[in-house]
Amino acid sequence: MPLDPRHARSWLFTPADRPERYPRRDGQGADAVILDLEDAVAPADKRQARENLCRRGSDDPPVWVRINDRTSEHWRDDLAEVALLPAVTGVMLPKAERADDVAATAALLPGGMPVIALVETSLGIENAYGIASEPATFALAFGVADFRRETGLGEAPEAWAYPRTRLVIASRAAGLRGPIDGPAMQLDDVAAVRSEATRGRAGGFTGKLCIHPSQITPVNAAYSPIxxxxxxxxxxxxxxxxxxxxxxxxxxxxxxxxxxxxxxxxxxxxxxxxxxxxxxx
Incomplete structure (x- = not known):
């Protein structure tokens, strides 16, 4: 029986144009897998990635799909395909900045399909409560890389206190699970990944995005009760x-x-x- 996503700790991105990496029924791994049509896929490969998704069957493990953002030329095509796919739990919407971004996305999906709003900009942070309060929003997630690029924030923890706390409070005020933290950039330093995940949990986050399978174990450990x-x-x-x-x-x-x-x-x-x-x- 799949883990209820309300309790998922590790959320592993997997490129949608790499079907050999898709989760299998007999494999153990992340609590949730996100097949990625956005950053992990080059523009020229978007169509092939969508075709790969269409080959998944109803017996395949359930996944989430990160579509392209609402301003992208690929957003509507992504949604048209995802709406027809079996074994899809929900979608992740990148660069969510307003509640309407989530509402417009949900309107093109089967009724009740949840949306994770990936907040990656200053405007998204400022509108966090409105985004979290949109009925289709399942959870907020923090896109730390894009947020860092936009704001120029450095490594000092106090620089990140406001946006991180705002996501936590907005999520809880809207009745959602705590937000999902952005991924650690370290691929080989397990201790560093676990340390970052431990700080995230102490700060009110309830899970963490992963960009490599090596991050799953330390993330799960950090977000599990002892x-x-x-x-x-x-x-x-x-x-x-x-x-x-x-x-x-x-x-x-x-x-x-x-x-x-x-x-x-x-x-x-x-x-x-x-x-x-x-x-x-």
């Missing part, structure tokens, strides 16, 4: 079940409703992720 947290959540729920709605004391801590909900969310994600890994998805 066993001690899972044990704590179980104890909290066990005590709460016997408290008839009253606050309970667990490990010297007073557990009220917010902490109880945190324990419930943590355990739900941990169980879903563990079950998916056990099933080999």
């Amino acid at each position: 066993p001690e947290q899972v044990d704590w959540a179980r104890r909290v729920l066990e005590q709460a079940a016997r408290s008839d709605g009253a606050a309970v004391r667990v490990d010297g801590e007073m557990i009220d409703r917010p902490r109880l909900e945190h324990a419930r969310d943590l355990l739900e994600s941990a169980v879903a992720q563990s079950d998916a890994e056990s099933a080999g998805t």
